[in-house]
Amino acid sequence: MKQTPLYDRHVALGARMVPFAGWEMPVQYSGVLAEHRAVRERAGLFDVSHMANFAFAGRDTRGALNGLLTNDISDIAPGETRYGLVCNEAGGILDDVMVSGHAADYLTMVANASNHDKLVAHFAGHLPEGSWQDDTDTLALLALQGPASTAILHDLHLTPTTGDGALPPRGRHCKAVVNDLALHLHHTGYSGELGFELACAAPHAPELWDLLLEAGRPHGLIPTGLGCRDTLRLEAALPLHGHELSETITPLEAGLDRFVDLSGRDYLGADALRHQHEQGVARERIGLVLTERGVPREGHTVLKEGEAIGQVTSGNHAPTLAVGIALALVRAGSTEMDEELAVLIRGRTVAARRCKLPFYRREAGRKRG
Amino acid sequence: MNVPEGIKYTKEHEWCRKEEDGTVTMGITDYAQDSLGDVVYVELPAVGEEYESGSELAEVESTKATAPVYSPVTGKVVAVNELVEQRPERVNESPFDEGWLVRMEMAVPSQYSKLLTAESYRVHLESEEG
Numbered sequence: 001m002k003q004t005p006l007y008d009r010h011v012a013l014g015a016r017m018v019p020f021a022g023w024e025m026p027v028q029y030s031g032v033l034a035e036h037r038a039v040r041e042r043a044g045l046f047d048v049s050h051m052a053n054f055a056f057a058g059r060d061t062r063g064a065l066n067g068l069l070t071n072d073i074s075d076i077a078p079g080e081t082r083y084g085l086v087c088n089e090a091g092g093i094l095d096d097v098m099v100s101g102h103a104a105d106y107l108t109m110v111a112n113a114s115n116h117d118k119l120v121a122h123f124a125g126h127l128p129e130g131s132w133q134d135d136t137d138t139l140a141l142l143a144l145q146g147p148a149s150t151a152i153l154h155d156l157h158l159t160p161t162t163g164d165g166a167l168p169p170r171g172r173h174c175k176a177v178v179n180d181l182a183l184h185l186h187h188t189g190y191s192g193e194l195g196f197e198l199a200c201a202a203p204h205a206p207e208l209w210d211l212l213l214e215a216g217r218p219h220g221l222i223p224t225g226l227g228c229r230d231t232l233r234l235e236a237a238l239p240l241h242g243h244e245l246s247e248t249i250t251p252l253e254a255g256l257d258r259f260v261d262l263s264g265r266d267y268l269g270a271d272a273l274r275h276q277h278e279q280g281v282a283r284e285r286i287g288l289v290l291t292e293r294g295v296p297r298e299g300h301t302v303l304k305e306g307e308a309i310g311q312v313t314s315g316n317h318a319p320t321l322a323v324g325i326a327l328a329l330v331r332a333g334s335t336e337m338d339e340e341l342a343v344l345i346r347g348r349t350v351a352a353r354r355c356k357l358p359f360y361r362r363e364a365g366r367k368r369g
Numbered sequence: 370m371n372v373p374e375g376i377k378y379t380k381e382h383e384w385c386r387k388e389e390d391g392t393v394t395m396g397i398t399d400y401a402q403d404s405l406g407d408v409v410y411v412e413l414p415a416v417g418e419e420y421e422s423g424s425e426l427a428e429v430e431s432t433k434a435t436a437p438v439y440s441p442v443t444g445k446v447v448a449v450n451e452l453v454e455q456r457p458e459r460v461n462e463s464p465f466d467e468g469w470l471v472r473m474e475m476a477v478p479s480q481y482s483k484l485l486t487a488e489s490y491r492v493h494l495e496s497e498e499g
Binding site: 016027028031032033034036227228231293294295297316317319324346 | 406407409410412428430431432433435454458
């Protein structure tokens, strides 16, 4: 079992450690509900150093990598981050990733820990030797998420050193320093809140973690674990590979059309995805909110007038909304928005309604701590 | 972990207390609530239903998992704790008291004495935690 550079910090903070994708990770510190609330109302600090990190360098790398991504990154600018999908020949999703541009011949990627080994094999098979490297073990990644994040970075005296010197807007990144500690600051996240992700060299992670917690304390920042990371992303209807996305689910079925290039550019899975786009998808991703008490879970059957139309891919109690919610993959066109459906929860038929996604959206212009 | 004396336990982490009128009150132990994490939903049986010992009596759901709750004894449900349906967090806060789940009338009263004592439950916990 692998440990992140922050393992000792987690143990000292009384975290409950669990195995996750080959890593020993904190699932919770004070409790999932309290941590979830902290991120929605103030801020939470996550250790996501288990996530896979890759770097791509060289003159032809951009073109080669573009051949493996559904979303065109050929024109990605330095300082820009794009979401994309790595698919197999059949259009099934190997992983969903974030690609960041640094220079014309230098890109980085953050991917799911659970797909690390698969991507290593994929890149080894498709990219020129020496054009990419696996930085997972040398980099640490911290996620500061919540409305107080900007104020916390301000109090941390974090100084951007590339770009215009201001904190990067959403979907962008820059280099920065804190007390001589060099890091990379991304305005990205996986919580549905305002937030940033900070990458630094693994040996510096404990210092950065301590500095963030200290600067964040007056703002109500607490350490937060993978438990609430999952309830937060579910409320925000952000897909998770292994659940909403898999090698047998295509991006078009998962509702990620806007990240699929159908222009005719050649990439792995392009033909299958173009064909599926022309034929129409057989399944689609929808959101359900329970109208009776209960907690929907992955694998539960979705019913319409007693007939099975699909399955829940992720479900839980939504802490902010105080109701059961689910993402489900159902027969395409079988439901309409706001239609009354049901979820079969261990033999019990529980009423649900199809609802718009996301389940939770942060208020625009909300006061930021 | 809190393991109060004077009540009985099961290996599946339920507790069971004999009341003065001969009925038994049951719930999940401190260890069980701590392992589950924040309880967000409790599904209780209907009053009047009959259960065999070891059969699934209730369900407790946390943000992390769904846990079946097994009936420690054979008997009939005479009361359920409606408070935990409205406020499931009481199962975390007060597992042995306000967070009780079901009260039952035992069909075979001798079953009670065969449940684990606090001392044997503690030994069981140690063996589970390795």
